[in-house]
Structures are given as structure tokens and as C-alpha cells.
Amino acid sequence: MPRSPAKTPRKSARRPLFEPLEQQPAYGRVAAAIEQKILARSLRPGDPLPSETELARQFAVNRSTVREAVRRLESAGLVGRAAGSKRLRVTRPGHAATASSMSRALTLDDVTFIDLWEAMLAIAPRTAALAAAHARPENLERLALCIQTVETARGSEAAVAGVVDFFGSLAATSSNRVLILAMQPVTRLLAPSLRRMIDRVPQGRSRIVVAQRCIVEALRKGDANEAQSWMTRHVQDFRRGYEIAGISLDTRAGDA
Amino acid sequence: MPRSPAKTPRKSARRPLFEPLEQQPAYGRVAAAIEQKILARSLRPGDPLPSETELARQFAVNRSTVREAVRRLESAGLVGRAAGSKRLRVTRPGHAATASSMSRALTLDDVTFIDLWEAMLAIAPRTAALAAAHARPENLERLALCIQTVETARGSEAAVAGVVDFFGSLAATSSNRVLILAMQPVTRLLAPSLRRMIDRVPQGRSRIVVAQRCIVEALRKGDANEAQSWMTRHVQDFRRGYEIAGISLDTRAGDA
DNA sequence: ATCATCCGATTGTCGGACAATATACTGGAC
DNA sequence: GTCCAGTATATTGTCCGACAATCGGATGAT
Numbered sequence: 001m002p003r004s005p006a007k008t009p010r011k012s013a014r015r016p017l018f019e020p021l022e023q024q025p026a027y028g029r030v031a032a033a034i035e036q037k038i039l040a041r042s043l044r045p046g047d048p049l050p051s052e053t054e055l056a057r058q059f060a061v062n063r064s065t066v067r068e069a070v071r072r073l074e075s076a077g078l079v080g081r082a083a084g085s086k087r088l089r090v091t092r093p094g095h096a097a098t099a100s101s102m103s104r105a106l107t108l109d110d111v112t113f114i115d116l117w118e119a120m121l122a123i124a125p126r127t128a129a130l131a132a133a134h135a136r137p138e139n140l141e142r143l144a145l146c147i148q149t150v151e152t153a154r155g156s157e158a159a160v161a162g163v164v165d166f167f168g169s170l171a172a173t174s175s176n177r178v179l180i181l182a183m184q185p186v187t188r189l190l191a192p193s194l195r196r197m198i199d200r201v202p203q204g205r206s207r208i209v210v211a212q213r214c215i216v217e218a219l220r221k222g223d224a225n226e227a228q229s230w231m232t233r234h235v236q237d238f239r240r241g242y243e244i245a246g247i248s249l250d251t252r253a254g255d256a
Numbered sequence: 257m258p259r260s261p262a263k264t265p266r267k268s269a270r271r272p273l274f275e276p277l278e279q280q281p282a283y284g285r286v287a288a289a290i291e292q293k294i295l296a297r298s299l300r301p302g303d304p305l306p307s308e309t310e311l312a313r314q315f316a317v318n319r320s321t322v323r324e325a326v327r328r329l330e331s332a333g334l335v336g337r338a339a340g341s342k343r344l345r346v347t348r349p350g351h352a353a354t355a356s357s358m359s360r361a362l363t364l365d366d367v368t369f370i371d372l373w374e375a376m377l378a379i380a381p382r383t384a385a386l387a388a389a390h391a392r393p394e395n396l397e398r399l400a401l402c403i404q405t406v407e408t409a410r411g412s413e414a415a416v417a418g419v420v421d422f423f424g425s426l427a428a429t430s431s432n433r434v435l436i437l438a439m440q441p442v443t444r445l446l447a448p449s450l451r452r453m454i455d456r457v458p459q460g461r462s463r464i465v466v467a468q469r470c471i472v473e474a475l476r477k478g479d480a481n482e483a484q485s486w487m488t489r490h491v492q493d494f495r496r497g498y499e500i501a502g503i504s505l506d507t508r509a510g511d512a
Numbered sequence: 513a514t515c516a517t518c519c520g521a522t523t524g525t526c527g528g529a530c531a532a533t534a535t536a537c538t539g540g541a542c
Numbered sequence: 543g544t545c546c547a548g549t550a551t552a553t554t555g556t557c558c559g560a561c562a563a564t565c566g567g568a569t570g571a572t
Contacts, residue, residue, distance in 0.1 A: 025555060027327065039360070051522060062557050064320055067524090071283065071327040076357065086523060086565050098361040101332060102437065105354040107295060111433045118386060119379075119434035126378035177367045178375035181358065182438050281524060307553055318526050323555090342534045342553060 030059050030069035038078050038090055049079060049088040077101075099184035106189060107253065113242065114249040116190050121235045123182055124167065128215055128231035130174035132224040139173040140220055147212045150205065159205055160195045164188065166212055173219070189253045193242070200245040207237055282317050286325035289315070294334050294346055305335060305344040355440035362441060363509065369498065370505040372446050377491045379438055380423065384471055384487035386430035388480040395429040396476055403468045406461065415461060416451045420444065422468055429475070445509045449498070456501040463493055 024032070037043045049055070052070070056063040070088065073079045077093030131139070146169055149162030164187045171183040198204050211234035218227035242249060280288070290311075293299045305311070308326070312319040326344065329335045333349030387395070402425055405418030420443045427439040454460050467490035474483035498505060 027555085031331075039363070045364075053522075064323075064558090065556065067320075068323055068327045068555095071324045072331040075287075075328040075331040077361070084565085086521090088523095092364040093357070093361040095361070098358060101349070101357055102354060104295065104332070104334075105349045105351070105437065106433060108301075108348045109433045109437075115432045115434050118382065118432050119438070122379045122382035122435065123375075123438075126374065130374060176371045176374050177362060177365045178371050178442060179378065181361065181365075182375070182379075186434060283524085309553075320527095321525065324524095340534085344554095 026061050026065050027068035027072070030055075030061060030066060031072040033059070034069065034073060035076070035078060038073075043090045045090050045092045047090045049090065051087075095181055095184055098181060099188065102185040103188050106185060110252050111189065112250045113190070113193055113247070113253055116186055116253055117235070117239055117242075117249070119182075119186050120190065120238070121232070123179055123186070124170075124235050125228040125231040127171055127174045127176070127179045127183065128219070129224040129228040130176055130179070131170050132219050132222055132227040134175050135173050135219040135222065139169070140216060142169050143173070143212075143216050143219070147209055147216065150212070151209050156195050156198045159198055160191050163194060163208060164191050170215075193247055193253065194238070196247060197238075197241045197245045201241050204241045204245075207241070208234075211237060282321050283324035283328070286311075286315050286317060286322060287328040290325065290329060291332075291334060294329075299346045301346050301348045303346045305346065307343075351437060351440060354437060355444065358437075358441040359444050362445060366508050367445065368506045369446075369449055369503070369509055372442055372509055373491070373495055373498075373505070375438075375442050376446065376494070377488070379435055379442070380426075380491050381484045381487040383427050383430045383432070383435045383439065384475070385480040385484040386432055386435070387426050388475050388478055388483040390431050391429050391475040391478070395425070396472060398425050399429070399468075399472050399475070403465055403472065406468070407465050412451050412454045415454055416447050419450060419464060420447050426471075449503055449509065450494070452503060453494075453497045453501045457497050460497045460501075463497070464490075467493060 034043075034049075043049075049070075050058070052063050052066050055066045055070075059066065070079065074088075077091065077097030079088050080091045080097075081088050143166060146162050146166035149165065150159050153159040153162060167183055167187045168180075171180040174180070198208075211230060214230045215227055215234065218224075218230055239249070290299075290305075299305075305326075306314070308319050308322050311322045311326075315322065326335065330344075333347065333353040335344050336347045337344050399422060402418050402422035405421070406415050409415040409418060423439055423443045424436075427436040430436070467486060470486045471483055471490065474480075474486055495505070
């Protein structure tokens with residue numbers, strides 16, 4: 001901190017009389033204004049936004065300016081439009097949007113497999129334990145479906161999608177919003193390497209299926225401890241699979 | 257899941273011959289193209305982007321379209337401009353940006369304290385364990401500084417900032433990029449309630465200091481197990497503090 | 513009530529314009 | 543030769559107007 005090495009010769013050095021008045025471009029201010037309304041829940045998810053022309057009128061700026069502002073919110077996931085619809089609506093940043101932004105950040109951060117694996121080892125077992133406490137029949141059904149996908153999928157791509165889906169569904173079962181959010185980018189980034197692993201290690205897939213079956217069984221019994229310990233073993237198994245497949249653990253998890 | 261109650265009358269139901277060809281607006285495709293170049297590291301942080309006019313020429317679209325695309329990337333934190341500069345440059349999405357976007361998502365998701373606390377219980381202990389393996393003198397020094405801040409800070413606000421900083425520094429010490437990223441929004445959202453807790457529970461602050469000292473001591477010894485178990489106790493202590501302070505665990509962690 | 517049809521509203525994209533100013537260049541002072 | 547001031551150019555922020563495509567809703571027919 002190069003804050004005050006000198007002896008503050010003048011008051012103005014410590015605390016300038018005027019601070020640089022923030023001069024944000026108009027599109028930024030418009031975006032901020034709308035964002036604030038959303039954050040304050042004055043605009044709630046599902047609510048339609050006024051038309052661009054109307055917004056331009058209300059903010060007294062040009063429609064182009066409004067559009068630029070809207071693009072920002074759109075990218076932040078605060079607004080969006082239903083498929084094949086024209087009207088913009090307020091949306092809570094769908095987990096998809098946030099997760100992909102996290103994935104991007106991690107990718108650019110040169111995250112490695114070992115980072116991802118360790119994160120997985122941290123969150124997945126607790127997630128399983130929580131899921132055991134909250135599991136309802138439809139959750140179990142969904143998880144079983146995921147496992148079946150892994151087991152019967154012809155290509156490795158579909159199998160991996162099944163595994164990713166299993167973890168996502170497990171997080172959903174835990175009904176912990178933080179874990180749901182955190183799980184997504186990790187599994188997504190892990191997916192490509194997992195696919196390679198399944199391709200190279202013949203018994204990999206069946207080991208996954210067995211472990212996941214055990215986890216689901218523990219959930220059915222509502223046994224948090226067992227779910228947690230099975231999940232720990234499951235995740236550790238992944239690592240062994242990587243090693244057998246000869247995938248170096250400190251390679252970057254570049255997404256593409 | 258109303259997926260296949262019927263008996264899949266035709267092949268086309270299982271696997272449509274044609275999938276809906278993605279028809280993204282031009283600004284979306286432009287943004288995607290630039291994003292891909294950045295993700296693929298063909299454009300690296302610090303590199304300047306061509307001017308809007310030039311981009312418009314290259315993509316063969318109007319400048320307005322390019323601008324909308326750029327707003328998107330800007331909001332995603334993939335590009336930005338240095339203060340008082342005109343030229344756009346590629347920037348990796350700083351953790352600050354990503355973390356705040358995650359906080360926003362969680363806030364709008366009506367995340368509760370219990371969610372946050374459980375997430376904390378999942379990731380903090382493992383983070384501590386990893387930190388024990390990677391701790392270097394400067395890390396320990398920094399952590400000690402955080403603890404001192406907590407101990408000596410006059411107001412509760414500064415003390416809470418110290419606690420948040422402690423966890424952030426711990427994550428940094430673990431050098432796991434995923435955990436670093438995940439830790440930030442959780443602590444940030446936990447902060448306001450933590451402050452109330454410290455305000456209401458007199459002995460809260462000293463308990464925190466004691467626990468954190470033990471954790472740092474474990475790190476110094478490189479004892480991962482001890483670090484992990486102390487951290488577990490530390491986090492569980494938080495919960496007890498909340499209960500003593502009479503803060504309901506399932507209130508929303510609204511940010512503001 | 514259900515469905516097809518039509519019209520207005522809205523979005524996506526384009527072209528051009530202009531003020532403010534950051535950046536690059538040019539020439540002079542040392 | 544280097545450094546600075548002053549000018550010229552490029553670039554951004556914002557505006558205006560226009561038009562095709564198409565979505566949403568009203569209208570009318572069955």
C-alpha cells in the first residue's frame with residue numbers, strides 16, 4: 001500500500017476536496033438503473049421489460065443507447081427472452097448463465113484438473129450428505145435415470161453427459177443453492193477429460209455406475225454418512241481413473 | 257419428466273432428423289467470435305482490440321452491431337478499457353467481477369444463511385487442508401495480519417472485513433483457483449450477518465481469533481488434518497454464534 | 513370455444529452524422 | 543538526440559432516421 005509514506009503535506013493529499021466525479025457513459029447508467037430495479041426486486045423475474053422505444057423515451061436517450069445497455073444486462077443474465085420470443089423479460093441469472101461465466105473465468109485462469117478434482121472432493125461429498133437429508137422419490141428417480149444413461153449410452157459423450165447430469169441432479173437434490181451453482185462449472189470443465197478417461201479405461205464406466213448406485217442407495221436410506229463416504233470414494237476413483245488413463249493432473253482444463 | 261410415456265412412435269421422436277438451426281442475432285455471433293478468440297488465447301489479456309469501425313469492416317456488419325457485441329463482452333469482463341482510455345483491451349475477468357456476478361446470482365436466488373453456511377462447511381475445511389500443504393511464510397504472515405485486524409479493529413465492520421480477508425487469503429494460500437473463486441461470494445454474502453453476530457455476541461470475536469490462530473498454527477506445521485478439523489470446528493462455531501445471536505438461519509442473505 | 517388471418521408493435525440491422533477527446537504525429541527548444 | 547507543445551487524425555459516445563422480418567394480439571370464420 002503506497003498510501004501514506006510521506007507525511008501528508010496537505011489536507012488535499014489525504015482527502016481531495018473533490019473526487020473524480022464518475023462519468024459513466026449513458027449506456028452504463030441506463031444499465032445500472034435497470035439492474036438496480038431488478039436487484040431491489042422492484043422488477044421481478046418474469047416481468048416483461050418495456051419496449052426499447054419506451055425505455056428510450058423514459059430515460060430520454062436514443063434507442064441505440066438503450067440497446068447497448070440491454071446487451072449488458074442480457075450478458076449478465078439479468079434479462080433474457082424466452083425461446084422464439086421477442087419481448088425481453090426479467091430473469092434471475094439462470095444457473096446456466098452464471099455457470100458459464102464461471103467456467104470462462106476458470107478457463108482463463110488456467111485452472112488445472114487437480115484444482116477441479118480437489119474442488120470436487122471438497123463439495124461433492126457434503127453435497128451427497130445434504131442430498132441424503134432432502135432426497136425425495138422424484139430425485140431418486142432422476143438420479144437413477146442418469147445412471148442408466150451412463151450405463152447404456154453407446155458413445156462416451158452421452159455417458160459423460162449422464163455423469164455430469166448425475167452430479168447436477170445430486171446438487172439439485174441437496175437443494176442448496178450455493179452447491180448447485182458451484183457444481184455446474186466444475187463438472188462442465190471436468191467433462192472433456194472425463195470423456196477421455198472413459199475412452200481409455202474400459203472398466204471406468206462400470207466403476208462409475210457401481211459407485212453412483214451405492215450413493216443413490218444411501219440416499220434412499222437417508223444415510224448421510226454413507227452417502228458422503230461413498231461419494232468420497234467415488235471422487236477418489238476418478239483420480240485413479242485419470243492416472244490409469246495417463247492423463248496428467250496438472251494439464252489445463254481448456255474448454256474450447 | 258414427460259419424456260417418453262408413449263412408446264416412441266417414430267424414430268424422429270427420439271432423434272429428430274433436423275435440430276433447430278441456431279439463429280443467433282448478428283451481435284451475438286460477433287460477440288461469440290471475439291469471445292472464442294479470447295478463450296482460445298488467440299487474443300491475450302492486454303492485447304488491444306481493433307477499433308469498432310475496423311471490426312465492423314472485418315465482420316461486414318454495421319458499427320452499431322459491433323457495439324452491441326462489445327457491450328456483451330464488456331459486461332462479461334472479457335474486454336475493458338483502462339481508466340480514461342479509449343482503446344478497448346482484452347482483460348481476463350478479474351475475480352472481483354466474477355465473484356460479484358455470482359453474488360448477484362445467489363442473492364436473486366434467495367440463498368439463505370443455511371445454504372451459505374453449509375457451503376462453507378463443505379469448502380473451508382478442505383481449503384484449509386490444501387493450504388497446509390502449500391503454505392509459505394508470506395501466506396502465514398498475511399493470515400496473521402488478518403487475525404490481528406479482527407482482534408484489534410474498533411468497529412465490527414472492520415473486524416468482519418478481517419474475517420472475510422482471512423478466508424480469502426486462506427483460499428489464496430491453497431492456490432486452488434476453483435476454491436479461490438468459490439470462497440469469495442460465499443464470504444461476501446455471509447459478511448453482513450456475521451457483522452450482526454459479532455455485534456450481538458460479545459465473546460464471538462475472540463472465539464474467532466482463537467480458532468483462526470489454531471488454524472494458522474496448523475498451517476505452519478504443515479498439518480493438513482489438524483488444519484481441516486480446526487476449520488470444521490471454526491465453521492461450526494459460526495453457526496452456534498448465529499443461534500446465540502438469534503439470527504434465523506433461513507433468512508435470505510439479501511445483499512443490497 | 514377453436515382456429516386461421518390480418519395488422520400493429522417490436523426487434524434487428526443498417527446508413528449516416530456530429531461533438532468530444534484520446535492518440536499519433538509534427539516541429540521546435542534544449 | 544531528447545523532450546515538450548501544438549496540431550491533425552482516429553475513435554468513441556450519442557443521436558437521428560429507415561426498413562425488413564416477425565411476434566403478439568385482435569379480428570373474424572367455423
